[in-house]
Amino acid sequence: MSQARVLLDVEGLSKHFGGVQAVLDLSFQVREGEILGVIGPNGSGKTTTFHLITGFHQPDRGRVQFDGRDITGRSPHEVCALGMCRTFQVAKPFPEITVHRNVLMGALLRCPDPTRAAVRADEVLARVGLEGRAAMAAGSLTTIDQRRLEVARALATEPKLLLLDETMAGLNPTEVDEAMRLIVRLRDQGLTVVVVEHVMRAVMSLSDRIVVLNQGAKITEGSPQEVVADPRVIQAYLGKEYDRA
C-alpha cells in the first residue's frame, strides 16, 4: 500500500476566517486505492479542509496537487471535472426534482447525452440502494436517504477520489454497517476515498490510515492502531471514550 502513487498532495494549507485560524499549515497525502480517515473534535477544521481542497474556499497559503496537477484555487466544478468529488456534511439535494434526476445531474458530466446519462443514473442508484426511491422528490427523502443520494450523485460524476463529509452521522448501527460495506466495495472497485467521520467504530475499521486534526492543525497521522495509541490524540479527542476502554 505504501508504494502506491500519491493521488492527492496537500502542502502547507492555511485558512483563517477573521480572527479564527480554521486550518493551519496542514500537509497530508492520499495514496491511490486507500481509504484515509480524517478525524478531530468539532471545529478542528475537517470540513474547512474539504472546502479548501475542492475549491469552495480559497486557501490563504499552501498548495493542493491532485493527480499530478496543481489545483490550488481552481473552482469546484473544475476540481470535480478533474476527478475529485465531495459530498456535503449537511446534504444539499436538488429538492424539487426526483432522486433519479438528482443523480442524472452528476452523470451528465461524463455523459453529455441526457438519455445515456439517465441509464447511468439508474445504475448508480442501484449501487447505493436507492433504486426504490428514484421517482420521489429528493426533498421528501429521509435524512439517511439524502446522505445516500449525496454519495450517489458524487459517484455519478465517476470520480477517482471521493471525499465523504460525515456520511454516517445520525445513522443507526445497521445503517453504519451498510454504509461501511458500500465504502469498502467502492474502494475495491478502484476508488480512493477520504472520509471525515465522527463515528469512531466506522473510521477505525474502514481507514487504512488516519489523519488527526486539532484546532486546524494536524497532530498526528498513522494507522488506526498507532493513532489510537498516540497520547496526543487521546488527550485532544479520544480521551474520554478510549481511556476507559
Added chain:
Amino acid sequence: MSRKPRAESREPRAARGGASVKGALTPERYVPAGILVFLLVLPYLMPNPFYVHIIVMMAIFVVLGGAWNILSGYAGQLSLGHAAFFGTGAYVSILLVNAYGVSPWITLWLGGLVALVLSLPVGLICFRLQGPYFTIATIGLAEALRLLVLHFREITNGAQGLTVPYKGNAPWLLQFDSKMPYYYIALAMAIGVLLITRRMERSRLGHYLVAIGQNQDAAEALGIDSAKAKRQALMLSAFLSGMGGVFYAQYTYVIHPDGAFGLGLSIQIAMAAIVGGVGTILGPAIGAVIMGLFTQSTQIIFAGQYPGLELLVYGGLLVAVILWRPRGVFPLFERLYQGLVARLPGAGGGRA
C-alpha cells in the same frame, strides 16, 4: 426565494403516450392539433381588428415571458430588467430601418444579436457571485439604457421616441394593411420560443439550469460550471427578447424610452412567466394570455379613469399567485388537460 420541498416533483413531462399505436387517432395527438387549428383560425373569429390586436400583444408576451423563463424560470436567476433587451431590439430595429432602409426581416435577427452582445458583460460580471446582484444589475442596465436614450436626443429623439413612417402594404418592410399577417408572424415567433424552450429543457444545459436553480453549490460540486450555464441561458434569453422588441416596434410603429426600457415592462414580462408557471415550457404562454386578458379587462373596467390602478391590481395578483400558486397556474392547467385527454374518445393508446 427559497422553495419548500414538496412530495410531488417538478419534472418535465416525459414523453407520454409514446406507447400508442402508430397513426392511431388518440387525444394526445388530436387535442394539440385541434389547439393549433384553433390558433390558426382565431383571428377570423374576432369581431374586429382591436381584438386581433389584443391577441397579437398576447403572442408578443408569450415570446417575452418565454425568453425570460429560460434563465429566470429554469435557473431561478430573477431578472427585473428584461426590458433592456427588448428595448435594445426595438431601438436597433427602428434606427436601422429608418436610417438605412434595412428590412425588419433582417433587423429581427440584428436586434436579437445586439441584445445578446449587450448581455455578455452582464453575464460575465454578475454570474461570478451568488445572491441578488444579477437582479440589481438587470434593473440598473435597463435604467441606464433608458437614460442614455433620453440623453442622445439627436439619434433617439429623446423622450418623444421614434416612429416608423407608414408605407402602406409593404411586406418587405413588415407593413401590412391588415392585422392578420402580424398575428401569424407573432404566432410563429411564440411557437418558436416554446419549441426552443422544449429543446433546451431536454438538453444538458436545461438540466444544468434546473440544478443551479435548486442548489448552486451542489451543482458546482457535481462539475457543473454554473457561471457558464447561466451565461449561455442569458445569451439565448436576451436574443429572443431582442427579437420580441424588434417585432413589437415594427408592429406598433412607435417606440419611446419609458415604454421600451421601463421597469413596468420588465415587471410585466416577469409576471407573465411567474403567473403562468416558471421553469415549465407552457407556463409563460398561459401566463401571457391570462395577463393579457387581465390588462384589457382592467383597462375596460376603469376606462382610463384611474391611471396606474392596473399596476395596483397587478401587485395584488402577484401576491396572490405567490401565496396560493407559487408554481403558477400551469400545474392546474396540466391537470385539466390530462383529465380532458383521458376522457376523450380514443383515449388509452388507441386500443379500442
